[in-house]
Every structure is written in structure tokens, then in C-alpha cells.
Amino acid sequence: MENFVKPPLLRRALASLAAAVALTLGTGTLLTGGSAQAGTAQAATEATAPVMDCADIAALDLSGIIGAPTQIAAATELSAHDNPLGDWAACEVTGLIAPQIQFGLKLPMTTWQGSYLQVGCGGNCGVVGSGSAPAADGCVPMTDGAFAVGTDNQGHFGTSMSSGLYGIDPTLKADFGYKSEHQMAVVAKDIIERFYGESAGHSYYDGCSQGGHEALTEAQRFPTDFDGIVAGAPANNWTAHTFQHAWNARAVFSGDDGEATLTTADLAPLHAAVLTGCDATDDGIVEDPIACTWDPGSIQCADGQTSTDDVFCLTETQVTTVRELYSGPLAENGKLLYPGWQLRGSELNWAGVIVPTTATGSTSNKTNVDERVRYLLYPEAHPELSWDDVEFTTKNYKKLMKLNEGMMDATDPDLSAFKAAGGKLLIWHGVADPNISSVASMAYYKAVEKTMGGADATTDFARLFLLPGVAHCGGGQGPHNIDALTAVVDWVTEGTAPDSLVSETVGSSGTVTASRPVYPFPYIAVPDGNGDYTRQVSIAERDLSVDYLGSFRSGYETVSNWVHGQWVTTSGKS
Template sequence: MRKTIYLIALAGLTQLAWHSPADAGVECENLQAKTDSVGITISESAKTSPTNDIPVGHCLVRGIVGARKGTDGVSYGIRFELRLPDQWNGRYVHQFNGGNDGTVVPAVGPLLGGNKQDTALARGYAVVSSDAGHDGKANPDRGLAAGAAFGFDPEARRDYGYGAVAKLNPIAVNLVETYYGKKIAFSYGVGGSNGGRHGLMAATRMPNDFDGILAGYPGFNLPRAALQHALDIQSWAKVNSDISKALSREDMATLAKGILAACDASDGLTDGIVGDPDSCETLFKPQALQCPNGRTDDCLSEAQVTALLASRAGPRGPKDEQLYSAWAWDPGMASANWRGWKLESAVDSWGRRPTIGVMGAASLAQIFTTPPTSVGGTPEELQKFLLEFDIKSESSKIFAKDGVMTESAVEFMIPPRSDNPDLKDFREAGHKMIVFDGNADPVFSVLDTVNWYQKLDANNKGAAQSFVKFYRIPGMPHGAGGPSYDDFDFFSPLVDWVEKGTAPQAVSAGITQKNGEAKALVGVRYLYCPYPQVSRVKPALQARKREPASKA
């Protein structure tokens, strides 16, 4: 794909018309009586005053859809909450949550940028959120493995993968329209991580339900990515049995400096950002950082370089086939976020083991393999599971099914045809999507998302940008933050695209005040260009030492 250079102004915000429940509809307290849907129980519907945390007056609705007893004897159902703002803009957001779900995250509609106060609810959208069909605290006897214990029930697996959104969305839409007495003008789906996967799943399985979808750092290949957890833990353990000491913070800082030294200037400006990541794949070789004669403070040992290369290559199967993706080099690998996922968390009760070695292990054992494996709930037991997981012989379990689990993890978790996507029905419905991913994401490889988008583009004869825009974020780990310009807004351009037909181009970004890892970056603003375009600095501007706002 050809890279180009361009300048673009940000699209303006869509003008909204405000509605209140007084315009028609029903009173908040009476909403429960208006619900006659089979299988739904509303437990609460009450007017809620603004608070410091949620500074928007609204009607709060809580309930459950499809309550049942699982095959494992545990109670299941899609618990949800819906927040209906007093000043409604006529629009609706389905909030796709992340991780293993299992809890009803407040339905405020985070918009995935570094500014956590910028939410869909604050903008006047009605917002629904759910636990995706299971209670993550339902099995306290399983210790740290409890949050993934729902994987022993086949319907809970299916709801987590795609069923919960499909079941809840029409019910939520009906409640919104009943309350306000008006049809929803536009519907959106928003989520990051597993929530981003929910977004891509919705575009595939529910192509008519959402006018626009914002999918951040999407884990659409989650069962395959879970195999990477085993590869990482096994790779680090070959350096040091104490995973946290395999690569220290200083070691990762050395790696980041090496990446910047090789790749920073490739976009035309030395500014602490690797703006042309493709060129970095050839410019940077970690072997250049290997200590020639013994260990020093500014180089890496041979064992560390070997471990990094093994991790970066991705897991391989019994026929040496690529099971997941390779990974990109980016200075954001030295971020606290990357370290927390891959090497050392800040959780003392875990023995500071990385998130992949605790929660990731529980998920691979109980959700993403068939039959599920009952694992101990201590940090030691969970990490031991990954250390002993034979990737070549046991990876087939993510594709397996049996008489109880009639869908494999690959089938219920990965959007259909993700290995060769076209999103034909979503495109023909006239709907739009923005996908963004961090080049330093430690959980889901940005190169996997690049591969997905390249295939989507090829299957749409080079016109994928007519309905899906993809942005790569330099320096960003798993979510906004790290040594990156994290103050961005991809939701407003999505709304303008859906409602005004104004296709997104370059998106301006700054640095939030709380992002201490980005303070060393030059300048105040940056432009994120849609893939495959790359932000560059014109030589004349660089000579005048203009800040990165001039990147185009």
C-alpha cells in the first residue's frame, strides 16, 4: 500500500437537537411498568441527580435479561444498566466493555481518549452497559481464576463472545424510545480491547444495528492472542525464573532508546515518536543492543535479546504455522502499561506477577480452550499453567469443540471471516467504523490489526476507507497513555462521518496533564493520519524547528 502525505483540517462537531423526557414518553419511575418484554426484569428505574463522578442528571435503569441456571449450577443472565440523560441529543451508545466482562461498568460511555471526563453520557447520549452475561464474582472459591470460571458454561461463553450484545441491544433501544417517546436518530457502538472486539463482532454479526462503531485496540483474535501469554511467560522464564527480573525497567529503557536511535528520525523529525513504524521494522535490530563483553547498564544480555525476539515472533503451531501475529518495535514498550501486562504488575497480592500470567492464564485455561481446564486460583498456580502449556500440541484446543461446548473459542470469540474480512453487509447498510490501535500494545499486536485491515481493503478493491478508517498510534500501549499523544477524540469524526458524510482524515492529538510518560515529547499537538498514510514533517518546517503540530 502506498504511503502519502497530506494536510487536513478537523471536521466540526455535528449540531445536535436536545430532547427531554417531558417532550413525550413516560416518567422514569414508570418505565418498569411499560416493559413487557419476555425474559427481562427491571429491578430499578429512578431519577438520578448529578454527582462529581457523573455530572449529568439522568434516569438510571437497571435490570437483567435472560436469567437462568447454568449447566455448572451457577446463576447467569445479562445484567445491565441504562442511563437516560435529562437533556438527550436523540442518539444512543452501546458501551462495549473490556477484559472478561463480568461486571456492569457504569454506563457513561467512555470515548477511549486520555480525557476520561469526555463521555457519551456527558455529551447527551443515552448509554447502555452490561456484564456480557455473567457475574465475575460468582465463584469466589476459585480465587483469581473466578473471573473466567463462566467458561464452564457453554451459553455463558457464547454470550461473552457475541450473544449478550445481540440480545440486549434491541431491548435497550426499546427502553430508550419508550422513555423519550421518540425514535433514536443514530446508534453507535463504542469499546476498547475486548470491547473493540465486541465492536468488530457487531459489525459482522449485527451489521444493521449500529450506524457507527468506534473500536479501539481491538482484541478480535483473542483466543489466538491468549497463546501469546504462554509464549511470553515461557520466554521470560528462560532469562530469570522471577519474571519481573527478566527485563528490568532499565533494560526496557535501553530497548526504547535503541528503537528511537534507529527509527525516530524516519518521519522527518527527532521528537521521541516513531511516526513511520513500517520503516522501523528494517531499521531496528535488537541484536545491536547486545552486550559484546559481559553485562553493562546500557546493553542487553544475549538471553534477553533471545527472549525479546522469541516473544516478538509470536506463537507457532505443530507444523510451524503462525498461530497469532508478530509484533512491532516501538519505544512504548518501556511504558508502565506494557510492563504491567507482560513483565511485572503493581499488584502485591499477585506477587507483582504480570497480568498475562494471572488473568490471562485463567482465561486461556477456562474460556479459550475446550474442554476447559480447572486451574488453581493462586498467582503461582496460574503462572505454572502457562509455563507448562505446550503451545505446539495444546494450541489445537482453541479450535476444539465437544458435546457440551458446541462452538470452539475461535467460533464464539472471533468475528466470522476475520481471516479474510469484507464487511459487505455493514458496508451496504451505509454504516461507518473507526478502528485505532497502539504500536506498543502488549496485549493485541498492532500488526494483527494491520493485517486485518489490509485484507479488508483488498476485499473491497482498495476502497475500505470509504467505510472503515484505521489509525496507528505511535507510542501507545494498551489504551490511551504511555509515551504518546493521548489526548485524542476519534468519536467526533465518526459522528460527523455518519451524520454529515464528512469522512475523517487527520485527527489532532495532544498530551493529557496526567500522562507523565509523554512529557519528554517535543511540541504540543500531533496529527494521526489514517492508515496507510504516515505523518511526516516537511524539511522547511523542520529547519524552522516547528513543533509536531506541523506534521502532515
């Protein structure tokens, strides 16, 4: 078996590239707002002009790039009017890094100010996005064309939440697991240097969900690829995350004949009950959900009682379902199989993700696990499996981790090489995320603190921001528009660490309808009753302890390659 695709496959892939490259980024829609100093980054840098024609990029021979042989499919000028990223003209380059890393690169024609931005993917990826960056609303370098912007499909063709068949090809799985973003960075920087006659002065990475996973993979495995990294709602505990989604599905679809015990009609009254028990400030958001211990048994229907629109109550079965969602996936010994759970206050965001519209409907949790158990978790395909075949046992946990964590996970808390290289990392997460528990980001960040010398030593280069009421990569009930990208650029270029961000809700007319500050973990913003906020330490977050079957540690990573026709896996990061 060969490491790279045979020429016919490569030609077919290149032929399909031009038609596919304009697909929308798979991280989900995320409108973002400004930090306290939004739009300040790179404002005074002089633009650098290209030293070659855009069309000439198509003739470049990039086949000799070590580890990332590349062919250019097209290089055409994109007018400012047609650029979805902002009012700036670009040279739009499309190409393929062997075997199937399809990419797009927008090179500013007259506005480049010396930096490169790589934007992550979402779900199972499989498509090349437009380059629209999450958590970057109001970021002037983005809208003014100061960045060269690159995106890729993470090494395979497909759709965001399906088409997991690539997982049974070890080369494609490795590209998805840890290789593609590094290879994309190498190729993009090579093209940038040829086009402008000089290398990028600074490089940044911005991604959410799977893009957040990619972001942390870069910080851990390839610490010199990027100077600044924004990792939103990272799916970095990829293998164990399977247990969370499968657990949610088992809890919800536990009714007669496998029907759902909860539907979306139950979520608003359930959420209202949670607010009554947990929202002391009456602002409709649970500011400190880790500290909330509200029990759904408090609204269990009495004997003979039926829930109505006027008086909502839960059946005994529904109480069990909600308790299991709040507990997280547990093994037979009571330990968590994934370092997270659904937080109280996130209930409205369960719609479609955890809870179906109708009792016989489906959810994205079920779909996600189906793809994983069939094509991604095992060396061979198992199309007969589905979400309800997942066993919540210590034995199964160890089996799946052994098969996958070395290639697929990004949970190493040792970021010393990234810090030594001058790297800056901003992790952000919606507290009410129904898809990837924000507890998992808290647990990872606390492990980084422990490994990197404590809280103060960690905040020198890495900070975590938690957005109350916000769902997965945006949306939800809390203000979710932030500009984390400008904050990281300022941190890298000016040495100004972000002590706060501003999260906003922006209406359809572009008017800001709500805003609140967001502080670095473990600080939270608490309404003072007069329309303002005070900064307080969340004792619950600071003292968070997760009784997790796994651990955040170094040394689990593996690297894999074809050697003399054999797929060889060894310990290592890169």
C-alpha cells in the first residue's frame, strides 16, 4: 500500500477541487463581537505588495515540499466585491496536498501586512471553508485584508457530520487526527514567501469545535507553527467524547420501543425550573453553573399527576434522564468516562443535539456516534454498529483509548515548547455548550496549570474564557459575539495579555442589544443589579475536581507513516 494516492486519484481530486472550494466553513455560524481593544491589531503596519503575478502561482512546482507534496489546481484573482471575508482583493489559490488535503488560500493583492491566519474546520470536516474565522467579529486585520488566510478539508472529502468512511484509511485518519493542519501551515507559508518575496512575520490559528481540537493539536505537537492560537470549544478529548454523546443518547432514548423520554417541548419549562433554582440574579443566565446542584426530582410529578402547560412536572423516567445528563457518562465504578457533563442552565441548547423534536426523532449526538463506531474508532469498518452498541465500561474505555488517543486526541497539558517559542493561547468555551461540555475545557486548563507551574505561570501565555449561557461555538441565551482573534494578535505583537473580553448580542440590524464582560478562568462576571458587573472568583470553578477514568498527561502521542509498504506507528508528537 502506498503513502500517497495514485496519479488517477490525485487527478480526479484536483479536477473536483475548483467546484468544491467555495463551500462554507464547517464550524457553524458564529457572529462575533469585540474585545476591549477590538480592531487595534496591526493597524500601523505597511502593506507588502506581491512580487509575482497571481496566475503564475499555478505553475509553481511544490512537489518537493518534504512531508507535504503539493499540486496547485488554480490561482485566480478575486475582486474585493466578491470576497466574503472583507472589502479586499485577493489571489485565490486552490490546491491539494497529497493525498487528499484540499485547501484554499486567499492572498491579499494590495493589503497584506505580513501575517498568516489559518482557520479551522468543524464536525468531521471534509470541506474547504471560505476562511471566515470564529470569534473574530470586529477584527480589523481580518476585514481589511491584513492577513493571508488559509483553510483546508482536514485531509478527506465529505460532509461535516457524516461520511466517516475515511476513517478506515490509515493515511486519511492520520491526516484528520493530527497531520493536516501542520502540512497546511507548511505549504501556505511556502506559497506566501514565494508570492510576496518574504515570509510571514507572524502566524495565527483560529478554530472552534473540531477547529478548536486542531488548534490545541498545533500547540501541543507543532509548537512553532503559530505564534498565537484561538481554540474555541475544543473537541480535543476526541476519543472519550464518544462516550458523552452515546451516554446522552442512551439517557434520552430510553423510553418504550427506544422512543425519547424528553422532546424539545419539555426544554423551556425545564430550563425555567433550573433558573428558579440556580439564577440568583434573575438575568436568565446561570452565571456559575458548577456551583448549582439543583435536582430535577424537585419537580417530579406526584402520584396521579400529569404535566400541563400551567403546571410542569417530570415523570420518574424523565427525572432519571435529566439526572443522567447532568451526571455525565459513568463507568461501572462510578468514574467519568469523559471529563464533562451537561451543566445546569444549558437545557434550551439541548434541542436537536441531545433531545429530538418528537419522541421518534433523532439527534446529532446519535448521528455523530454512529459515524464513529462504524468507521472512525476501529481499524476496520463496522457498518452494522450504532450508538447503542457503545459499552460504558472501564474495559471498553481502555480499548478505545488504546486504539485512538495517540493519533486522535490533543489532551497533553505540557505546553512548555509552545511557551518557550513565545506562543500565546486563548481558549474560549460557551458554558452552556450542549455538544462539548465546557467542563472538559476547565479540566484541561487546570491540568495545564498544574503542569506549567501554577496559575500565574500559565496566564503568562495561556488563558481560558468561559461565556455564560452560550451554546456550541455561539448562539444560546448569553451574549456570544467576541473578538478573541484581535486579543491574541495584540498579545503576540504588543505583549498585551487579555484581562477581559466583551461578549455581545447583535441584532439583525447590527445593533448591540446586550453585552457583558468575560474574565479569564476562574473569574466570572456577576450582575450587580444596577446594569453593571463585578469580577468575582468562582470558587466552584477554582476548586473543580473531575473524577475521570482517564488523565491529562504527556507521552501518549503517536506518529504513523508508511515505511516499506507497512503502516508503522511509533511514540512521538511529530
